[in-house]
Every structure is written in C-alpha cells, then in structure tokens.
Amino acid sequence: MSAIAMALKGQESEHTQEAIRVIDIILRQHSSKQGCLLVRQSFFHNNPSNFVDLGGGVMGCRGFHSSFRATQSGLSLNIDVSTTMIVKPGPVVDFLLANQKVDHPNKIDWAKAKRALKNLRIKTSPANTEYKIVGLSERNCYEQMFSLKQRNGGNGDPEAIEISVYDYFVKNRGIELRYSGDFPCINVGKPRRPTYFPIELCQLVPLQRYTKSLSTLQRSSLVEKSRQKPQERMSVLSDVLKRSSYDTEPMLKACGISIAQGFTQVSGRVLQAPKLKAGNGEDIFTRNGRWNFNNKRLARACVVDRWAVVNFSARCNTMNLVNDLIKCGGMKGITVEKPHIVIEENGSMRRAPAPKRVEDMFEQVKSKLPGAPKFLLCILAERKNSDVYGPWKRKCLADFGIVTQCVAPTRVNDQYLTNVLLKINAKLGGMNSLLQIEMSPSIPLVSKVPTLILGMDVSHGSPGQSDIPSIAAVVGSREWPLVSKYRASVRSQSPKLEMIDSLFKPQGTDDDGLVRECLIDFYTSSGKRKPDQIIIFRDGVSESQFNQVLNIELDQIIEACKFLDENWNPKFTLIVAQKNHHTKFFIPGSPDNVPPGTVVDNAVCHPRNYDFYMCAHAGMIGTTRPTHYHILHDEIHFAADDLQDLVHSLSYVYQRSTTAISVVSPICYAHLAAAQVAQFIKFDEMSETSSSQGGGHTSAGSAPVQELPRLHEKVRSSMFFC
Numbered sequence: 137m138s139a140i141a142m143a144l145k146g147q148e149s150e151h152t153q154e155a156i157r158v159i160d161i162i163l164r165q166h167s168s169k170q171g172c173l174l175v176r177q178s179f180f181h182n183n184p185s186n187f188v189d190l191g192g193g194v195m196g197c198r199g200f201h202s203s204f205r206a207t208q209s210g211l212s213l214n215i216d217v218s219t220t221m222i223v224k225p226g227p228v229v230d231f232l233l234a235n236q237k238v239d240h241p242n243k244i245d246w247a248k249a250k251r252a253l254k255n256l257r258i259k260t261s262p263a264n265t266e267y268k269i270v271g272l273s274e275r276n277c278y279e280q281m282f283s284l285k286q287r288n289g290g291n292g293d294p295e296a297i298e299i300s301v302y303d304y305f306v307k308n309r310g311i312e313l314r315y316s317g318d319f320p321c322i323n324v325g326k327p328r329r330p331t332y333f334p335i336e337l338c339q340l341v342p343l344q345r346y347t348k349s350l351s352t353l354q355r356s357s358l359v360e361k362s363r364q365k366p367q368e369r370m371s372v373l374s375d376v377l378k379r380s381s382y383d384t385e386p387m388l389k390a391c392g393i394s395i396a397q398g399f400t401q402v403s404g405r406v407l408q409a410p411k412l413k414a415g416n417g418e419d420i421f422t423r424n425g426r427w428n429f430n431n432k433r434l435a436r437a438c439v440v441d442r443w444a445v446v447n448f449s450a451r452c453n454t455m456n457l458v459n460d461l462i463k464c465g466g467m468k469g470i471t472v473e474k475p476h477i478v479i480e481e482n483g484s485m486r487r488a489p490a491p492k493r494v495e496d497m498f499e500q501v502k503s504k505l506p507g508a509p510k511f512l513l514c515i516l517a518e519r520k521n522s523d524v525y526g527p528w529k530r531k532c533l534a535d536f537g538i539v540t541q542c543v544a545p546t547r548v549n550d551q552y553l554t555n556v557l558l559k560i561n562a563k564l565g566g567m568n569s570l571l572q573i574e575m576s577p578s579i580p581l582v583s584k585v586p587t588l589i590l591g592m593d594v595s596h597g598s599p600g601q602s603d604i605p606s607i608a609a610v611v612g613s614r615e616w617p618l619v620s621k622y623r624a625s626v627r628s629q630s631p632k633l634e635m636i637d638s639l640f641k642p643q644g645t646d647d648d649g650l651v652r653e654c655l656i657d658f659y660t661s662s663g664k665r666k667p668d669q670i671i672i673f674r675d676g677v678s679e680s681q682f683n684q685v686l687n688i689e690l691d692q693i694i695e696a697c698k699f700l701d702e703n704w705n706p707k708f709t710l711i712v713a714q715k716n717h718h719t720k721f722f723i724p725g726s727p728d729n730v731p732p733g734t735v736v737d738n739a740v741c742h743p744r745n746y747d748f749y750m751c752a753h754a755g756m757i758g759t760t761r762p763t764h765y766h767i768l769h770d771e772i773h774f775a776a777d778d779l780q781d782l783v784h785s786l787s788y789v790y791q792r793s794t795t796a797i798s799v800v801s802p803i804c805y806a807h808l809a810a811a812q813v814a815q816f817i818k819f820d821e822m823s824e825t826s827s828s829q830g831g832g833h834t835s836a837g838s839a840p841v842q843e844l845p846r847l848h849e850k851v852r853s854s855m856f857f858c
Contacts, residue, residue: 146744216718267324349598425732433469526815537848588667591802612654624809752787
C-alpha cells in the first residue's frame, strides 16, 4: 500500500504497477468465489438475463469490468459494463446444429465439429460429472468398440470383452439412446486411454468463452444488443456496485480500502468546434459535430477523367449510377467526364475463384481501353466480405497503380453519391474541406515551422487466428502547412507483435523502413523543407508498453532521421491514443451523452503524467466512449490548451465523412491503410482450425512472415485508403 500511496503523490516506483495488480487480483478472487467467469479484469455471472443470442451457437454475455487506478483524486475504482462471447450452454448436438447452420444431425460436418468442440467442458448424464472434450471417436456409436473388464462368474478373475459404446450404455447401463447410434461419440479420456460418451448424454456447461472470430452478422448483432443509453448504463453500474459488496471483502478491509457508493464528480470543458472551409472560401457551419455540403463545393475538387466502370455481376443500373455521379459531382465542383466504357463481367466467370475473376476483368480493361485508366469504379454484388475486393485492390494499387473505388449500391440517393464522391475526390488528390487555421495558417507551433504529423497503428488477426501476420501502418502528413492531407506506408510483421519493428530498416546504404518514406514525401511535397517538428500519434498500446514505445519506436524514428542527415535534430512530441479503456462520462440528471468537444483533464487523470480524455464526436447511439490521450514526450513544449485544440481539430479533418470522429484522423487513416493492404494477401483461413479455447498461439517473432506487396509508385503518395 505504501507503493500506491507514493504513486498517488506522483512518485511512482517500479512497484506501483505490481501493487495495483495485487489489489486487482483481490477483486478477481472476490468474483471467482461468486462463480463468475473471469476475463482479465472483467467478471461475468451465470445469469440468463445477461445473455443475448448471436446465432451460430454463440451468445453475448454481459458482465462488468472492475479495476483500481491511481488518479489525481486518489485511488479510484474503475467500473464499467463489459461484454464477452460464450458458447451456448445445453445439448452438444444443439450447439453443433446452430454452429454449422444445419437442421439435422445427419448434415453435421464432423471434422469441423471436432475443431469446434475441442477443449470445451461438458456434463454427462445421468451421473452429472464434468469433463473436458479432447476429441471425437473415429467410428460411430454403434461401431466404436472398447475393452470392458468383467468379473468371470466362476473364479472371479476379471475378463476383458469387446463391446460397442452403444451396447454398453443401452444394455449394461440401461440408458435409452434415441439418436446417438449413427454419430461419433464424445471423447473425454487420455491420449492412450479414450473415454467415450454418446453425444446425446453430453451437455455443454455454462460460461465457456467463445474465442473464434465472429461473422459480420454476429458482430453487428453483438454491437446492437450491447448498446446502452447513458442513463441505463449508469443505473446498471450503480446496481452492480451495490451487488458486488466489495466492502465485505476481508482482504480489501485488511488493506484499508473502502469503496464509495457514488460516481466521482469531475469538471469538464467543451471546446469550440474548429471553423471549416469549403470551395471558394465558403464557411462550413458545424452543428453538434456534424456538417454537410448542401449547396457547397468541395475545397479542392479534382477532375475525374480517363476512367471506366467495371461491374462484377452486381444487379445495378450502371448507366443511371454513372449519370447520377456526373450530376452530383457537378454540384460539388467535381468535373466527372463520361466514362470511356462500362465493362460487365463475363457470365461464365461468375462462379470462378476471385483471383481468376479479377484477372479476366483486367484482360478486358486492357483490351477495351486505349491506355491505362486514371480511375476505375468497381461495382460489387456484396456490400461486406466480397471475395473480389482484396484481389481487385491488389491488382489496381500494387500491380498497375490505378486509383479505384468499390461500391455496392443498394439505395442510391444524394447522400450516398456525395459520400462516394468525397472518397473519390480524396483519392485523386483533392481536398473536401479544410480547417480555417491551416489555410490562414495559424495553428499554434505547427504552422510556424515545418511540422510532420505521423499516425501509427498495428492491426492483428481476429481472436483465435494466431498465424495471421500483424499489419503495421504509418501515415504521414504532406504539403505543410496543411494538416488534412496524408500518405501511408504499410508492412507485415510477426503475428500479435504490438511494437512496430520496421520503422527503421537499414539495408546497406539504404533504409527500407516505414518512416523514411513519410520523411521523404514530406520533404518533396512541402517545398523541399525538412520537418523541424514531428508529432507522433500512436494507437493501440497499453500503459505497460509505454516505455517500449519511448525506448524502441521513438528511437527507431530518430535513427531514421539521422540516417537521412546526421546533423538533423527535429523536436518530437509523442502521444498515445487509447480507445480500449473503461472510463465513461455522464451528465448528472441528463439522458444525453456529453457534447462533442468535451475535455476532462483532472480528477480521473494520472497523478503526475500529462494525460486527458476527449470526446470530439457526437455520440448518437449508446454511451460515448472518450479517447484517452497520453503525452509521453513533448520536446515541442505545447501549452496544454494548444495541444488539446490541435487534437480536437485533427478530429475534424477526416476526408471520408462530414462528422467529427472519435480519434485523431492520422490514427484512423493508419487503421484504414493497414486493413486495406491486409486484404491484398489471402492468408489461410485460421478461424476454423484454431481451437475454440484459442490454443496453439505462435510466439511473436517465431515464424517468417509473408511480405506485403508494395504499392505502385503512381498511387504511393495518394490517400488510397480513404
């Protein structure tokens, strides 16, 4: 407790994290005694009213997160609603039918079933004993034999007889089996001594985590069913705090910790929205973090010429869509010329593998166009998870250097067309809107000297996909003094590795790292000026990794600068943005979310380090989640208000939408770039083969990683990720 007391005074030691971990473990033990499922610091009770069915034999289970934090107002308990996925309890056969979306056990794919069931726990009837599934029998219940030792009537010596599992349960145990005979048995034994049970006697026990990736439908269902308005969330959390009865926990009492029943009161400020400019210097009026381009032109409109349309068998009136785009573009100041040609996919290719469909389409493009097009509009039949998307993007961006926009139109209206045109304009080098302070230019410290803004993120495979490379992306601003225009560099790295290992990659006299590309592009696009200041926004790292970001990643970026010019010493500011935390803000006595632009930098922030919470966006659904910004290093010496204004402004320069977003745009762009380039290579589908308990993870850095194709030089500096 003395280590925690010192931390609260702002004097952290190497024991602080350990001390807080100890009292967090007391919370875990407290919940464990109540029979909860524990997932790190989140606790889930076996209460059916907390379950929501997501389909496929998977359920969402609502619980709560609970952990201690050292804050300016003392030791605080951070409590929040939390959701995890669990396997639907009940008969094993019902789970398999739902999981494989079939209506009869005869249609079950037993190889898939074996993977889905491995390591799950069951209870068997009638004895009600709990076991862990290790596999399935090779034969069905009628035919699977095992040795049964029986006492020989005469001399009492045991005698082994071969008997089928079915006969043993029906004849020896007198248990009626209705349908198990034709299906494999559940094996719960040891590798050399299997123990078999007929499938209908096995029930999955409650509260078992489901760790595979969810389908798109399951994910959207989970999000929809997990939403809670601020007032509902507040009352749920108040109720949880009462029911948790932490004050009765003897270990917490022994540590001298008691927990208040009310929420912490904090004071916040609401920053004024930055002024935006459209075409012809017109003002854009923002309201509640939103705006539109009605009767306005884009700030810098591009010309869409030398272009064509390709249609991958989508049911769509292509010419109507093209004419609507031309008309809507004209209203927004974009000159959209008539496309050179509309190419429909060959009917014979519809059922071919995606790479072949793309190859065939490109043969048509090459034969029917006089030269390489500048832009291709691609119409897809599926809105999400199209097989064609990845191979098509790779072909356009890596092989040929053609800007492309994919659409899957369902309802075409003015809003839809405007959104598509915003993306096309940004990709072709235009600007949709600009901050007034970057046009004037008058951003404190940033507009005075050349300043590069970097956004860095690492995307990992879905849970349970342990062999899929992680994708690291770095985006850098260009054309200083602008802060609205970016380019991206992307590399693959070892699975689940959070630190970016390719920021600086010397190879002889060259550097093949991610940062060099951004530095050179900034230099060439900003009037041959090197950045004197570099602001780095890093996403997705936890507090335990802050030192690694400072000591490994920042060092690599400095080395990349020195590699270009030994005498060049730019100043750095390094900011980590966290979205994956459990702090929420509520307005007392109001059903609404906090307004966009809300900043909190007191009471619940770190006792010594500089950090703040910001809600730049308008929370329309559920409860707003603020972004937690940690300033780890600041050589530029921003005033607190100036830095918060800059972060707020960078949430308004996202070219894909007409809303303020929840995190600074460079981080969003890094995330988009990583996600899009990851589609270039079709990794083996691991979600089916990994066990449902997430076994078989490779250690970070152990296997050689598949290289990503590099972007073609024609599109390398474009905002292809928009």
